[in-house]
Amino acid sequence: MITLDDVILTFPDGASRVTAVDHVTLRADAGVVTGITGPSGSGKSSLLAVAATLIRPDAGRVLIGDVDAAELTRDEATTMRRERIGIVFQQSNLLPSLTAREQLLVMAELGGTPRAQRHRIAERADELLDAVGLSGQAGKRPAQLSGGQRQRVAIARALVHEPDVLLVDEPTSALDQERGWAIMDLVARLTHERRTATLLVTHDLVHRDALDDLVTIVDGANATSALSMARGG
Ligand code: ADP
Ligand code: MG
16 A cells, blocks of 8 residues: 655745645555556656655655655665655666566565565566467567567566555657556556556546546645546445
């Protein structure tokens, strides 16, 4: 489970500060995809960076299970990310020289990864490439893959260390509609099967059927949840 509780995040802006996230509260339970939508510049990516423990908020709590990630030191946050959080960015951020399978295996080489976990990652790489429909592409490098296939590798990589929390930022923005659908369905299926608590940023509400809940952010703050209203709660 991940809960962001009354989170505030500001950035320096000349002599003053700009408020990117303004008292936002949202959550995703295990096995649930909570969508985050809102206009460009409304603070969605900033919110995800806070959830990812990449940026410490000015105020508020970031509960991952029963740990408040907003209180962690930098080293503790790094460990938290390595063990419990999977992240998929807007661009797939794959390493050009590595094959699809190696993109996953390299996660085992991150400094400080315990030996037992390294072994498990190697075991899981093939199973995950299969789960995202890429077993036939395991030996290909990013340049030999389509945009949709690259996003699938990024999703498999984010899951290879069995995170409790999956964070996904606009995974379909570089894809045509059909491939976009397939990626959204994939995130939903993997979330339900693997019981991750998933936060997924999307500006495109045509994908809302893949979401279990939807939170709208406007000017950094919670607006009404359109999907909850449509579903009567
Ligand atoms: P979204 O993902 O919804 O498009 P962002 O979270 O990227 O929105 O941005 C929200 C606001 O925070 C914007 O005004 C943006 O300019 C500002 N912002 C984001 N990142 C930084 C940063 N690293 N430094 C300063 N301002 C930032
Ligand atoms: Mg963004």
